[in-house]
Amino acid sequence: SPPPPPNAPPSVDFTWTPTSGDTNTVFTFTAQVTDDHDPPNTIQVRWDWTGDGTWDTTWSTTKTASHTFSSPGNYTVVVQAKDSGGLTASASHMVSVTSPPPPPNGPPTVDFTWTPTSGDTSTVFTFTATASDDHDPPNTIQVRWDWTGDGTWDTTWSTTKTVSHTFSSAGTYTVVVQAIDSGGLTAIQSHTIIVTAPPPPGDFSISASPASLTIVCGSSGSSGITLTSLNGLSGTASLSASISSSGLVLVWPTVSLSPSSVTLPSGGTATSTLTVSTSVLTTPGTYTVTVTATIGSITHSADVTVVVTLM
Structure with missing residues (x-):
């Protein structure tokens, strides 16, 4: 019988799916091989994903391989096949890889x-x-x-x-x-x-102690006047005193305040002294002394009842 024909190199090509993709795509490459001496399942293949001459896989009879490209670009993918006689064949194709699409819009x-x-x-x-x-x-x-x-x-x-x-x-x-x-x-x-609710507006109160005096003609009496800050009010208070009576008065007692101006601290108190003076000629009777204090636009008063007697 004639000798067998000399060994010829195998033939090889490949397809890939999907045919296009981006840097997130897993491409699947499948090699198709034939040989004049060896069955296809014995032919070994290896892959170069970037066409740079460096083989990225080892020899294997497995004809399918997967690969993902990390950067967008055009890549020359090369497959090489080798038969049992050591003869080889190669095939290459260009694979285009794009950038991945932006992620879907999420709410803010x-x-x-x-x-x-x-x-x-x-x-x-x-x-x-x-x-x-x-x-x-x-x-x-x-x-x-x-x-x-x-x-x-x-x-x-x-x-x-x-x-x-x-x-x-x-x-x-x-x-x-x-x-x-x-x-x-x-x-x-x-x-x-x-x-x-807003805090109440600043205010103050005024009080007299004692609130009533009994004075013998020719002598005098006094009452302490106290101003108390309310709701944080502070300021300078002007003090004045007036005297009245429901009866007929020929000679009036005299009234004075010392001091007549006081400084009221926020949350604190201030004091003055009311003095009611009489003479031996002062008309006996009952009098009302009204002490009025004013801070800004706020005015309050306190009354002191004064009884003047002959003895």
Whole structure:
């Protein structure tokens, strides 16, 4: 019989799926081999994923291999086949790899702080929203506010994240902020704020001790006048005294205050002394001495009853 024909190199090619992809794609490459002496399942192959001449896999009879490309670009993928006689063949194809698509738009996140953290109906609260988004820079995120949590937005959309508000009534308020990104996705955050009634206005009281005096004609008597700060009022008080009687008076007693001006500290007291003086000619009877104190626009008075007797 004639001798067998001389060994010829194998033939090789390959396909891949998917035919296009990005840096997240797992490509599957499948080699097809034939040989004049060896069955296909005995032919070994190896792969070079970048066409740089360096084989990235070892020889194997497995004809299918998977690979993911870490960077976008055009890659020359090479497969080499080898038969039992050591003869080889190669095939190459260009594989285009793109960048991955951007992730789908997610909604923004939003929260807010406020200063001061507590206050009353006279307080101007400043609210500051903090927003972030996977696609948009924070300064492009728009926000709007609902001061009472009633579902009605009290401001329009704005990229300004700081806004001020005063609550007209005392109560517990649910303040809500909503953020929206360029894709129309929204997020909401709320916090509870307690608003108290305003403190009562500053005031003062005035009292006399004793509130009644009995004076013998020709002598004098005194009463301590005390001013007390209420609700933190402070200031300089001007004092004056006047005397009246329901009877016929020929000679009046005289009244004086020392000092006639006192400084009232916040939360404290201030004192003065009322002196009622008579002479032997003073008309006996019952008198009312009214001591009046004024701080700013606030005026209060206290009465001292004075009985003048002959003996």
